[in-house]
Amino acid sequence: MAIRVFAVDIDGTLTENGGGAVHLAALARLRYLEKLGYRVVYVTGRSSIEAFVLAVFGGTTRLAVGENGGAITVAPQEHRLLASREKCMQGYEVLKKSLDGVQEKPVFPRMTEVVMLRTFDLREGQKVLDEHGLALYLNDSKYAFHINEKGVDKALGLAEALKMLKADPEETIAIGDSETDIPMFELCGKNSIALGHSDAAVKKKAAHVVAGSEGAGLVDAIDHVALNYLGITTMAAEGGAKKQ
Numbered sequence: 001m002a003i004r005v006f007a008v009d010i011d012g013t014l015t016e017n018g019g020g021a022v023h024l025a026a027l028a029r030l031r032y033l034e035k036l037g038y039r040v041v042y043v044t045g046r047s048s049i050e051a052f053v054l055a056v057f058g059g060t061t062r063l064a065v066g067e068n069g070g071a072i073t074v075a076p077q078e079h080r081l082l083a084s085r086e087k088c089m090q091g092y093e094v095l096k097k098s099l100d101g102v103q104e105k106p107v108f109p110r111m112t113e114v115v116m117l118r119t120f121d122l123r124e125g126q127k128v129l130d131e132h133g134l135a136l137y138l139n140d141s142k143y144a145f146h147i148n149e150k151g152v153d154k155a156l157g158l159a160e161a162l163k164m165l166k167a168d169p170e171e172t173i174a175i176g177d178s179e180t181d182i183p184m185f186e187l188c189g190k191n192s193i194a195l196g197h198s199d200a201a202v203k204k205k206a207a208h209v210v211a212g213s214e215g216a217g218l219v220d221a222i223d224h225v226a227l228n229y230l231g232i233t234t235m236a237a238e239g240g241a242k243k244q
Contacts, residue, residue, distance in 0.1 A: 001170045003191070003229050006033060007065075007158050007184055008218070009176035010044040010051060011143045013195060016215040022054070023215020029222045029235060031059040036230075041065065041161055043154050045115075045141035045180055047108035048073035063164060068139065068148050068180055069157030070112030074164070082156060083112035088147040091129050091136040092116070095147075098128045105144045114147040141180045155183035173229070175221045177214075178202060191229075193221045 016023045040060035042051040048066025052073040070083035092114045095102045101119040174188040177195040185192035194206035195217030210220035226232035
């Protein structure tokens, strides 16, 4: 199938230097993909509202998957929720009583998950949730620790977003850098790309790994797809492209 959609993680993929700054050359390429008729969808552990705002100002598709797949935003006041924050808060309260260092992270408000500082042992936290019979899991986006409902991940959110776009996973390129991106790698199969700074477990799940890290790695990933999937031999940051 022809490629129609790019599913792109934000933190550590589009951003650079660990401070949340957008890599401008990578954003320019994403914007040009939109001009060519491809859809660019952010799939992130951040709030879907943050991702939607980035899409608006960045000039990409106004549909964003956030909260590790739990929320999809398609308009400022229009959200599709695929999970329950109330259930995640129950897990958070259990963790606070059981472990030292458990604390919510100051972030944009969440609708389906709980976001915490990376200040406790994740494995011990998961053990506590399991012992209490809670259908929740902990994951590390490298930006924060997250409590999500089991079965809710980036693959779930991306699959729902693709339905809205009337596209299939086989028509989608998934690009990311952390363990939270593995589910969408598995969903998109041979069309998955990990960045060079990703952990070994993440690289193992991707069909292709680029050398570059953070925003520069996203540039590498887009250029790889442009050459090998789209037939574009050169793709300048300003949007100049040549077909083979």
